[in-house]
Amino acid sequence: MAAQLWWIVHKDLVSECRAWRVWPAMLLFGLVVAFVFGLQSDLPPDQRPQIVGGLLWLAIFFAGMQAVDHSCAAEREEGCWDGLLLYPIGPAAIYLAKLGVNLIALAALECLLIPIFAALADVPLMGNPGAMLLVALLGNVGICAVGTLLSGLVAGVRHAGSLLVLIVLPLVIPVVLAAAEATRLAAEGQLGPEWWRWVHLLATFAAIFVTAGATLFDFVIRD
Amino acid sequence: MPISAQRNEGTVPIFAQRKWDCPTPGRSLAFQIIPDLLAAALLVAAVLASSLLAPTEKTMGDAQRILYVHVAVAWCGLAGFLTMAGAGLLYLLRRDLAWDHWAQAAAEIAWLCCGLTLVTGSFWARAAWNTWWTWEPRLAATAILWAVSSGYLIVRSGVEDPHRRARTGAVLALVGAADVPLVIMATRWFRGIHPVSPQMDPAMRFVLLLSIVAFSAFFGLLLVRRRGQLRLERLLGALEREADG
Numbered sequence: 001m002a003a004q005l006w007w008i009v010h011k012d013l014v015s016e017c018r019a020w021r022v023w024p025a026m027l028l029f030g031l032v033v034a035f036v037f038g039l040q041s042d043l044p045p046d047q048r049p050q051i052v053g054g055l056l057w058l059a060i061f062f063a064g065m066q067a068v069d070h071s072c073a074a075e076r077e078e079g080c081w082d083g084l085l086l087y088p089i090g091p092a093a094i095y096l097a098k099l100g101v102n103l104i105a106l107a108a109l110e111c112l113l114i115p116i117f118a119a120l121a122d123v124p125l126m127g128n129p130g131a132m133l134l135v136a137l138l139g140n141v142g143i144c145a146v147g148t149l150l151s152g153l154v155a156g157v158r159h160a161g162s163l164l165v166l167i168v169l170p171l172v173i174p175v176v177l178a179a180a181e182a183t184r185l186a187a188e189g190q191l192g193p194e195w196w197r198w199v200h201l202l203a204t205f206a207a208i209f210v211t212a213g214a215t216l217f218d219f220v221i222r223d
Numbered sequence: 224m225p226i227s228a229q230r231n232e233g234t235v236p237i238f239a240q241r242k243w244d245c246p247t248p249g250r251s252l253a254f255q256i257i258p259d260l261l262a263a264a265l266l267v268a269a270v271l272a273s274s275l276l277a278p279t280e281k282t283m284g285d286a287q288r289i290l291y292v293h294v295a296v297a298w299c300g301l302a303g304f305l306t307m308a309g310a311g312l313l314y315l316l317r318r319d320l321a322w323d324h325w326a327q328a329a330a331e332i333a334w335l336c337c338g339l340t341l342v343t344g345s346f347w348a349r350a351a352w353n354t355w356w357t358w359e360p361r362l363a364a365t366a367i368l369w370a371v372s373s374g375y376l377i378v379r380s381g382v383e384d385p386h387r388r389a390r391t392g393a394v395l396a397l398v399g400a401a402d403v404p405l406v407i408m409a410t411r412w413f414r415g416i417h418p419v420s421p422q423m424d425p426a427m428r429f430v431l432l433l434s435i436v437a438f439s440a441f442f443g444l445l446l447v448r449r450r451g452q453l454r455l456e457r458l459l460g461a462l463e464r465e466a467d468g
Binding site for chain 2: 146149157159167169170209212216219220
């Protein structure tokens with residue numbers, strides 16, 4: 001199973017590394033959003049942690065949606081769906097592989113955005129690296145689990161890119177809110193019960209959406 | 224030559240797939256009008272009861288009467304959402320477009336009811352908390368449901384093939400249904416300011432129950448009528464294709 005997943009992850013990563021079709025645009029978009037938000041967040045230092053988590057996760061979401069949209073749209077546009085279905089693996093494995101590629105894309109994006117947001121807002125986002133890593137991981141899984149499933153669903157539909165953001169954002173708002181709050185608390189060094197409550201919410205959503213995605217992807221990819 | 228559905232209905236004439244899909248010349252006019260009259264009577268009774276029978280609340284005054292509409296439409300919105308997800312699941316299992324008609328009708332009802340919930344809730348918030356909107360978890364969750372049902376309807380409108388449209392809608396509805404527990408549990412998971420099962424006068428409780436029943440009957444009737452309209456649209460499309468050769 002792991003080897004089969006790796007085939008698809010490797011294929012998508014090699015394809016992206018050869019053509020650089022999406023990741024540069026995604027990273028650049030994230031940078032622009034970070035600078036725009038940075039210009040707008042001219043607040044007193046004690047108030048900055050209140051908003052930096054929300055701005056960071058909105059930037060991650062909007063920039064990351066480009067990679068998520070591309071993960072299934074490219075297969076449709078280039079007529080590769082049928083070839084993908086001929087792989088000796090189930091739909092759930094294809095879904096998990098696409099999810100893995102999107103998680104790698106978002107992790108790359110966060111490696112760029114978190115230090116930039118920390119520098120622009122002068123907030124110690126990496127003051128608790130373990131806590132921030134956990135929040136980032138669970139937040140990424142929540143966003144990518146929904147995004148990957150729905151990108152397969154709208155691939156081939158008119159205006160699929162804008163539609164994807166439209167339908168994914170309402171579904172992942174709880175994830176974005178929970179990740180933003182957990183990020184704020186981690187930046188303020190408050191890793192008490194309140195922080196754990198948000199982390200539990202993130203983990204619950206991640207578990208629900210990954211399970212739903214792996215179960216429903218069969219209906220998404222078969223015409 | 225009989226008109227046949229294109230896919231899994233095989234060669235069964237489209238007008239004779241199920242007994243409730245048949246044209247309705249045999250039904251009397253009274254049979255069709257009675258449900259409408261009953262729903263209208265219930266709605267009038269609920270409006271009169273909430274205006275005249277329910278006692279005036281001491282703190283909020285007459286503004287509290289918004290509750291009788293707000294709770295009823297909120298319940299109908301949730302029921303519409305669950306119906307949409309249930310019908311979507313049944314479509315995925317049976318690949319029968321009749322279930323998709325139920326899902327679309329329920330989605331439109333859910334969209335309308337969630338919108339009404341937000342509007343009436345906003346009026347309530349203004350009267351009770353002196354603000355039109357606050358980021359309270361249950362308000363936010365209802366807004367999320369409204370946005371999900373809006374996205375569901377927009378995505379459906381972009382897909383031409385009926386079975387692909389049904390499949391897309393079904394998956395989206397099932398994922399969206401994951402948000403319904405959040406709506407229900409929101410005030411229990413977090414310390415919001417939204418009231419949960421407040422103590423009420425027995426007359427108030429009766430009027431609230433009557434209002435919920437009346438709005439449920441009204442929106443249930445809307446659901447059935449809209450589903451019938453969607454079925455007729457599909458039959459008309461089949462007739463037009465047949466006429467075009």
